[in-house]
Amino acid sequence: MLKHKAKVFRPTAFAFPYLATTIVFVIVPLILILVYAFRDGDGNFTLQNFAQVFTNPTNLTQLLKTIGIAAVSTLITLLIAYPTAFILASQPFNKMAILALLFIIPMWINFMLRIFALKSLLVTLGMKQGYVMAVIGIVYDFFPYVLLPIYTVLSNMDKSYLEASRDLGANNIGTFFRVTLPLSIPGVISGVSMMFMPVFSSYAITAMMGDAETSVIGAKIASMFTHQNYGDYGPGSALSFVLLVLVLIVMVVSNVLTRKTNKAPAKGGKA
C-alpha cells in the first residue's frame, strides 16, 4: 500500500501540470496552424495557401517592413541600453542596485497602459502617429528587456580582466573595445533576441501608435483570422507558419553566436 502511495508522488509528477499546459496551449495550437495551413475551405489537402503567401506582393512588402521596424527599433534600443547598462554597472553606481531597479519599474505597469500613456504624451507634444511614434513606442517598451541582460553581464564581469588590460598598456577606451565589449557580447545577443523576436511577431504597438502605412505582418495575420470569411484561416495559418520559421531561424543563429562567444566562462580561470 505504502509503496504505491510513494510512487504517485515521484518528483517527476510535478512536471505533469506543466506538460499538460504545454500540450494544450502550445503543441495543439501549433498542430492546428499546421493543419489549417495545408487545408482549403473544404478541408482537402492543398499547397495553395503557401502559394498565396509567396505570390501576394503585399505580403512580402509587409514582411520586409516588419523586419525593418523590428531591426531599426532593436538597434536604437541597443544603442541606448548598452551605455546605460555600462554606466549602471560601473563604479560608483554599481553599489546602488536601486538605480537599475528604476529602469525596471516601468515593466510592472500594464503594457497597454504604458503605451496609452506614452501615446497621449507624444500627441500632446505634437507628434503625429506613424513610423516614428511606433518606433519610439517599441523602443520605450522593450528597453528594460535589452538593458537587463547587458547589465547582468557587465556587472558580473571579473574586474581583474579590466585591470589586466590597463596593466598591459590599454587606456580606458582601448580596454572597453578590446575586453569589455567582446566579453559582454553574450548579454547583447540575449538582449537583442529578447526584443527582436517579440517585436517581429507582435502588432499591438504599431497598431496603436502607427498609421495605415505602419501595418505590420502580425496585424495582417490577425485581420485574416478576425475576418468573417472562414476561408482566410488557411492563408492566415500559412503566413503565421512562415513567420514562425523565420523567427526560428533567427533564434538558431543567435544561439550559435552566443555559444561561440560564450564558451569562455565569465569568471576568471580556475585553479
Added chain:
Amino acid sequence: MDLLQKIKSVFNKPVVKDEPAAPIVEDKPAQRAPKKGDNIIEIKGITKVFDGVTVIDNISLGIKRGQFVTLLGPSGCGKTTLLRMIAGFETPTDGEIYIEGQPITAVPPHKRPVNTVFQKYALFPHLNVFKNIAYGLKLKKIPDSTAKNGYRKYTKAEIEEKVNRALKLVGLDDYGYRDVNSLSGGQQQRVAIARAIVCEPKVLLLDEPLGALDLKMRKEMQIELKKMHQNLGITFIFVTHDQEEALTMSDVVVVMNDGIIQQVAQPKKVYDEPQNAFVADFIGESNILSGVMKKDYLISFLGKDIKCVDKGFDKNEKVDITIRPEDIIIVNGEDKGHFNGNVLSTVFKGTYYEMEVMANDYEFTVQSQKEFKPGAKVSLEIDPDSIHIMKKMLTENKHKGVVTKDGIVSFCGGDWEIPTDGFEIGDEVVIHTPFTAVELMDDEEDGVVGANVTQSLYKGTYYQVQVYTDTDEDFYIDTADEWDMNDRVGVKIDTSKVTIEKYNPVLEEKEEEVNVEA
C-alpha cells in the same frame, strides 16, 4: 586521472632550457650596469585608507634595481594593496611612489613601466594564448626616429617573434593557438607570466601568483620564477603569505602586518634576527618568551639568569625573546643545562625529531637529530648566541577617551565604569590598561565592546592575544587561553587595574616621534 596526466606532461617537458633563453628584456649593459644597485622604486610615506580603515600606515620602502623582493605577511596586512598602488590600481591616500626617480601616483596604470601577474591570472577568455601574450605588444609604442611622431608600433613579425620567445621561456612552445580555458592552472600561470614579461617591464609585480597551484606545481614554479628572474635581470616584487616561499625565493623579504612594515632584510636575517615577536612567530617555528634584561649581556627568563650577546637595553627592561627550536641543545638526564625538562611528545619530521619539552612551566619546541621518548627527563641548554632579544612592541594598552559621566569613561566604542575622581565630564583622557587587566569573553554580549581576534602569540607561560574593536582600535591581552584568529569576542576590563590621566596632545606627539625613531 586525466588531470594527473596533464600535470605530468607539464613536468616532463624540459621547461627551462639549460642555455639561458635569449633575454626578453634587451640587454643594455651600458645603461644598466652603472645604475645597478640603486633604488628603482622608492615608496615614501604611503598611507591608504579604505572606508575609514587604515590598510597601509605610513610605509616607506626602497627597492633596489634587479632584486627579487617579497612582500610577506598574513592576509589583510596590506601587502596586496601596496602592490596594487605600485601597479596603479589604487591611489594612495597620502604619500608618493617613485619609479626611477619619477613620481607616479598620478600616472595611470597603462603608462607605468610595470606589469602584473594577477592572483587568478586574469587571462582574457575571448583570446587564445598567443593573442593574450600579444595583447600588450600590440599596444606598445616604441621609439623610432624615422617615424613622424618619433614612435611606431611593433610589426606583425616582431610581435610573433617576441610572443614565441616568451612562450619558449615559460615552456609552452606549441600552445600559442590553444584556448586559454583549456589549459591547466599551471599552464595558465605560465601564460600570465609570459604575457607580463613580454612587455619588457622594468618591474614585474606578482600578486600571490602561486596561491592557486597545488604543492608540487608550486615548488616547480618557485624554481622557475627564480631562474626567470636571474635570466631577465629585472626587478621582481612578489606578494605572498607563505613564509617558506618568501625565504626560498627572495633577495629581500619585507615582512608586513597591520599595514606596517615589521622588518626588511635578507631571508636569513629575517629568520635569524627577527625584529620583533610578530616576525619571529610568523617566520618559521620559534619559542617566544617574555624576559627581563638584567644588565648588558644578562637576560632573565623563566626564573633563570642566562648569558646572552645583546646589550644596549635599559636596566630591567621587559623584552621579548626568541629561541629557534633547532638552537636548543637537549641532553639526557637532569641538571646538565639551563633548564630541567620533561619530554611531552616526539614527532619524527623526516630528518629530525621535534619534541615538546615542559621546563619551568614553559612548553619548549625542540628539534634534535636524537630521539627522546615522551616522559624522559632531559636538560635544555641554550647557547648565548642563539638567544635573540627583541624590544617589546608595547608594554601596556593605551587608548584615548572621554569622561562622559561621573564614573564612566567612553573609549573604543564602549562606556567603561572607571573611577573618574579629579576629572570633569568632557575631559579627554588617556587610559592605560595592563595586558593582564583585559579579559576576553566567548560571548560578545558579555563584554563591554565586541572585537575580532587578529593575533595569538604564545609567550611561554601565557598567550598574548591581539584583538581589534569595531572602532579599529586594538587591545593586547595576556591570557592563559589560546584564542582562535578571527573569533568574535567580548572585551572586559578589570577597571581596578586601570589608570587614567589627562590627555596631553603635546606629550603624545612627542612620544609618537620617539616611537618612529626607535
